[in-house]
Amino acid sequence: MSASIILETRGLCKTFGAVTAAKDLHVTIAPGEVVGVIGSNGAGKTTFINMVTGYLEPSSGEILFNGKSIVGTVPRAITRMGLARSFQVAQLFPELSVLDNLIIALAAAESPRPSFFRPLRTRAREARADAILEEFRLTAFRDARVTAVPQGARKLVDIAMALIGEPKMLLLDEPTSGVSVDEKNALMDTVMAAVRHHGTTVLFVEHDMDVVRRYVSRILAFYSGEIIADGTPDHVLADAKVRELVTGHAADGHSARKGASA
Numbered sequence: 001m002s003a004s005i006i007l008e009t010r011g012l013c014k015t016f017g018a019v020t021a022a023k024d025l026h027v028t029i030a031p032g033e034v035v036g037v038i039g040s041n042g043a044g045k046t047t048f049i050n051m052v053t054g055y056l057e058p059s060s061g062e063i064l065f066n067g068k069s070i071v072g073t074v075p076r077a078i079t080r081m082g083l084a085r086s087f088q089v090a091q092l093f094p095e096l097s098v099l100d101n102l103i104i105a106l107a108a109a110e111s112p113r114p115s116f117f118r119p120l121r122t123r124a125r126e127a128r129a130d131a132i133l134e135e136f137r138l139t140a141f142r143d144a145r146v147t148a149v150p151q152g153a154r155k156l157v158d159i160a161m162a163l164i165g166e167p168k169m170l171l172l173d174e175p176t177s178g179v180s181v182d183e184k185n186a187l188m189d190t191v192m193a194a195v196r197h198h199g200t201t202v203l204f205v206e207h208d209m210d211v212v213r214r215y216v217s218r219i220l221a222f223y224s225g226e227i228i229a230d231g232t233p234d235h236v237l238a239d240a241k242v243r244e245l246v247t248g249h250a251a252d253g254h255s256a257r258k259g260a261s262a
């Protein structure tokens with residue numbers, strides 16, 4: 001693998017009984033790329049992210065991160081190698097404040113086993129958390145309980161926490177799901193400014209084609225566990241198979257498919 005590839009999968013397969021969720025996936029991602037993953041419901045997008053981040057063991061195939069095989073490596077170790085992720089549903093401590101969630105993430109990033117005998121909330125961590133809140137435009141929610149903040153802000157907290165360890169690559173599973181159409185661009189503008197600032201390579205799953213077009217330089221289109229198109233947004237979104245099977249826009253312009261807005 002050359003230095004111009006940060007993530008590579010070779011012949012990646014995953015079956016669940018009779019269901020093939022990933023079929024012979026060959027993907028290479030270069031450092032600094034912003035890649036959108038599209039596909040209708042059940043196409044295999046989350047399965048791909050779960051395998052790459054260690055949450056799911058592939059049935060066969062290889063995954064290389066920075067040239068090192070990571071198949072069989074536990075998620076926490078993969079995160080420590082610099083490959084982080086967020087989830088469709090934000091993984092936060094719902095009863096704690098936004099600030100405390102960030103402080104826990106900061107403590108966890110500093111040490112794999114934070115001591116129960118030392119306070120988690122130190123001045124240094126609080127100052128760092130405040131800087132993160134500002135960067136992610138979350139200062140207004142600093143002391144609010146996670147359950148009391150809007151969905152878009154929860155998503156931002158989750159993504160901010162994923163970026164705390166300064167990952168080289170970030171995988172986002174539907175960062176704008178459950179967020180109103182009006183809020184989507186503001187959320188993605190904030191996320192993209194942060195990842196550009198940190199120089200992070202990004203791959204994100206997205207159903208909204210307006211969001212995809214606006215933020216990515218490359219699209220992987222999944223259908224039935226396979227990648228049916230890989231290229232620039234103009235190329236992939238004009239592809240006849242993608243229009244028929246993913247975005248639901250047949251050649252006559254008729255839209256039918258659930259889960260995609262183009």
Ligand SMILES: Nc1ncnc2c1ncn2[C@@H]1O[C@H](COP(=O)(O)OP(=O)(O)OP(=O)(O)O)[C@@H](O)[C@H]1O
Pocket residue numbers: 016019020021039040041042043044045046047048
């Ligand atoms: N743990 C599992 N056990 C059995 N089948 C699974 C499991 N996880 C995923 N599948 C199946 O694998 C296929 C791909 O699912 P996956 O969740 O990866 O799709 P997706 O593209 O992320 O869909 P969505 O957009 O709805 O999140 C589906 O048919 C799904 O039902």
